[in-house]
Amino acid sequence: MAKDSITRPATQESLMTRIKDNLPIIIVSVFSIILFAAVYIKGGTSQIFNVFITGGMWALLAVGLALVFGVMNIPHFAHGESFMVGAYVAYFTFNPIREYLQQNPSKFIGIIAPFGAILVAGLAGAVLGVIIERGIFAPLRHRTKEGWVMNAFLLTVGISFVLTNGANLVLGPNFRGVPRYWDVDAVEIAGAYMSVDRLIAFGVSMLTIGVLWFFLRRTRIGRAIRAVSQDETGAQLVGINLNFIQTLTFSLATAMAAISGASLLFLFQAYPTVGATPLYYAWYVVMMAGLGNVAGAIIGGFIVALLQTSTQLFVAVSWTTVIPTAVMILVLLLAPSGIFGSDVKGVQEQ
Amino acid sequence: MSSSKTAQEKTNAWSKFVSFLSKLGFSPIGLVLLIIIAILPISSPYFQQEYIVRWLIMGAFMAAQSVAFDFTAGYINIVNFGFAALLGFGAYTSGILSNNTPFISVAPGLSPWISIWLGAIMAGFVGFILAVLTLRLRGIFAAVMAWFLGIALMGLINNLTSLTRGPLGMNPVKFLETTNNLPYFYIVFAMMIGIYIILKLVTRSHFGLAFKAIGQNLDAARASGINPTRYLVFNFTLSAFFAGLLGGFYAHFYGSLTPSTLMHTSKTVEILAIAYIGGRGSLWGGIAIAFPFVFFIEYLRSNFTDLPGLHLVIYGLLMIVVMIFYPNGFSGFVAWAKTKLDALFPKKAAS
Numbered sequence: 001m002a003k004d005s006i007t008r009p010a011t012q013e014s015l016m017t018r019i020k021d022n023l024p025i026i027i028v029s030v031f032s033i034i035l036f037a038a039v040y041i042k043g044g045t046s047q048i049f050n051v052f053i054t055g056g057m058w059a060l061l062a063v064g065l066a067l068v069f070g071v072m073n074i075p076h077f078a079h080g081e082s083f084m085v086g087a088y089v090a091y092f093t094f095n096p097i098r099e100y101l102q103q104n105p106s107k108f109i110g111i112i113a114p115f116g117a118i119l120v121a122g123l124a125g126a127v128l129g130v131i132i133e134r135g136i137f138a139p140l141r142h143r144t145k146e147g148w149v150m151n152a153f154l155l156t157v158g159i160s161f162v163l164t165n166g167a168n169l170v171l172g173p174n175f176r177g178v179p180r181y182w183d184v185d186a187v188e189i190a191g192a193y194m195s196v197d198r199l200i201a202f203g204v205s206m207l208t209i210g211v212l213w214f215f216l217r218r219t220r221i222g223r224a225i226r227a228v229s230q231d232e233t234g235a236q237l238v239g240i241n242l243n244f245i246q247t248l249t250f251s252l253a254t255a256m257a258a259i260s261g262a263s264l265l266f267l268f269q270a271y272p273t274v275g276a277t278p279l280y281y282a283w284y285v286v287m288m289a290g291l292g293n294v295a296g297a298i299i300g301g302f303i304v305a306l307l308q309t310s311t312q313l314f315v316a317v318s319w320t321t322v323i324p325t326a327v328m329i330l331v332l333l334l335a336p337s338g339i340f341g342s343d344v345k346g347v348q349e350q
Numbered sequence: 351m352s353s354s355k356t357a358q359e360k361t362n363a364w365s366k367f368v369s370f371l372s373k374l375g376f377s378p379i380g381l382v383l384l385i386i387i388a389i390l391p392i393s394s395p396y397f398q399q400e401y402i403v404r405w406l407i408m409g410a411f412m413a414a415q416s417v418a419f420d421f422t423a424g425y426i427n428i429v430n431f432g433f434a435a436l437l438g439f440g441a442y443t444s445g446i447l448s449n450n451t452p453f454i455s456v457a458p459g460l461s462p463w464i465s466i467w468l469g470a471i472m473a474g475f476v477g478f479i480l481a482v483l484t485l486r487l488r489g490i491f492a493a494v495m496a497w498f499l500g501i502a503l504m505g506l507i508n509n510l511t512s513l514t515r516g517p518l519g520m521n522p523v524k525f526l527e528t529t530n531n532l533p534y535f536y537i538v539f540a541m542m543i544g545i546y547i548i549l550k551l552v553t554r555s556h557f558g559l560a561f562k563a564i565g566q567n568l569d570a571a572r573a574s575g576i577n578p579t580r581y582l583v584f585n586f587t588l589s590a591f592f593a594g595l596l597g598g599f600y601a602h603f604y605g606s607l608t609p610s611t612l613m614h615t616s617k618t619v620e621i622l623a624i625a626y627i628g629g630r631g632s633l634w635g636g637i638a639i640a641f642p643f644v645f646f647i648e649y650l651r652s653n654f655t656d657l658p659g660l661h662l663v664i665y666g667l668l669m670i671v672v673m674i675f676y677p678n679g680f681s682g683f684v685a686w687a688k689t690k691l692d693a694l695f696p697k698k699a700a701s
Contacts, residue, residue, distance in 0.1 A: 155674070158670040159670065161619050276615075329498050
């Protein structure tokens with residue numbers, strides 16, 4: 001981690017040390033390329049698209065996770081529940097419209113309505129994020145910062161428990177889903193048939209990540225967020241409102257998870273424990289990329305999706321939790337701070 | 351004169367008794383409460399009802415789990431997020447080894463009284479592996495590692511269908527032929543007491559100090575001559591061993607095992623909630639909380655059947671509230687009350 005910041009004379013840096021310094025990245029890249037080729041040979045273009053589409057979603061989820069950890073040092077275990085809330089909100093927004101459309105078909109509303117549902121879900125996620133941050137993390141921050149990472153982690157575990165069982169209590173364990181958002185035939189791309197829903201879900205995830213990237217890099221508030229993630233005290237000294245930034249970051253992350261839950265409603269459906277699987281994968285991504293590393297989370301999302309797809313393809317669908325988990329255990333063992341490293345404060349805190 | 355002397359001897363005998371008890375980790379009040387719980391199911395017909403006995407079994411089972419969980423979380427300060435998976439691993443091992451039905455591919459047909467120990471040893475072995483894997487990791491990384499290992503174990507059990515029948519679940523043999531629950535209560539109660547006394551004795555020794563030192567500051571502990579590897583491995587292995595033992599009890603008491611009802615992360619969270627509400631690093635806090643808690647929760651579950659999962663929501667909310675506003679938990683509250691009482695009634699014996 002710290003080794004990146006040490007400046008060495010370029011001439012003394014032999015090829016060997018360079019390879020040594022970047023060994024995890026090299027191993028993972030080579031491994032990914034081999035897997036990618038294998039997936040292409042066995043599954044053809046449709047599986048390659050599959051990797052990208054699932055990868056986009058894991059990336060969107062993992063970016064939120066990385067952002068929350070980077071700025072607030074919260075290892076967010078209730079991220080899957082934001083996904084669940086997004087799926088529910090999208091269902092309850094979109095389903096009445098769908099029923100209405102079945103009686104009075106309208107092409108325009110049919111195209112617009114799913115986007116509206118996804119947007120509403122995102123807004124609901126943002127509100128949920130504000131409530132959780134103000135109601136739970138602000139009081140804890142007020143009380144003590146001692147052992148913050150672990151305490152915050154356990155609190156999010158409690159939040160996840162409450163939200164899952166709360167949904168079960170209020171809405172029951174039934175599955176609520178829509179067969180598809182857009183009533184259009186699958187389109188053919190490079191010899192593979194892809195449903196429009198999947199393509200748009202990929203588009204939504206890429207667009208959201210792009211907007212976030214622009215927001216973090218190019219706007220004043222985005223710079224403030226990055227400043228807080230680098231140095232909290234320094235950020236306060238230059239007049240950044242820490243409370244505002246923290247609430248904003250948390251609600252952004254929650255909104256992103258809700259958007260991904262909403263845009264994957266046709267695939268996952270909405271039920272109380274729907275968030276568990278996305279949560280695993282988002283955690284795989286951030287553990288592999290390095291906790292708090294936002295850029296790494298985007299690439300990591302695709303690598304994890306590649307691993308998942310190749311397990312499905314070469315082993316069996318039922319092993320998709322076991323093999324990626326085993327690989328992640330290896331990664332955690334060999335490169336605890338992730339393959340892309342992580343220079344977030346407090347990562348190594350006990 | 352002589353009467354005061356006998357009083358003196360009496361107090362001496364009493365304080366000897368108390369100090370002997372405290373060596374085993376009991377306070378007089380705690381011992382009385384435990385004895386009350388132990389004789390509760392034979393005391394009156396009300397408590398002999400099957401469901402009350404089942405609640406008591408559940409309470410003792412949860413209490414024992416929280417003791418084994420707190421042994422790692424409260425001392426070494428690593429939250430073992432795969433605890434339920436270790437327990438389930440022990441349960442499955444014991445269930446398979448004692449199997450004598452043709453439903454799964456092997457039928458060694460051992461007695462459950464033997465296989466439960468083998469299950470515990472296997473779980474302890476997995477705990478050993480987990481300890482080796484987490485040696486370099488601290489805090490959140492160690493918790494995530496344990497979580498991943500738990501997910502992998504659960505996936506493994508789900509997939510080895512010829513041995514475990516996967517999500518369909520298997521039916522291990524029961525300990526006893528009888529359908530009466532009362533003997534099972536005394537089995538799990540004895541397990542709870544045994545686990546508590548053993549772990550308390552371990553933490554009373556220099557091991558406990560070393561655990562606490564490692565939990566608070568690894569580098570400082572290492573600098574003062576503590577070899578963290580040894581202690582971490584010992585702690586994890588012992589905790590996992592007892593988790594596996596309790597899993598074996600579960601297998602041979604309920605006679606039905608499925609991965610998702612036993613090994614899922616939410617099961618770890620339930621234990622975590624009890625251990626934390628009871629108070630970190632006390633061991634007995636979990637026992638004190640588990641019984642009233644299980645009764646309260648089972649009461650809710652049986653009386654509000656139209657609100658499924660209400661008890662779990664209350665679980666989570668209580669855990670959040672305790673963590674934010676009263677992180678010391680129940681044992682912290684008792685310690686606080688004790689100092690207040692001592693300040694109010696200063697002991698005359700000291701002067």
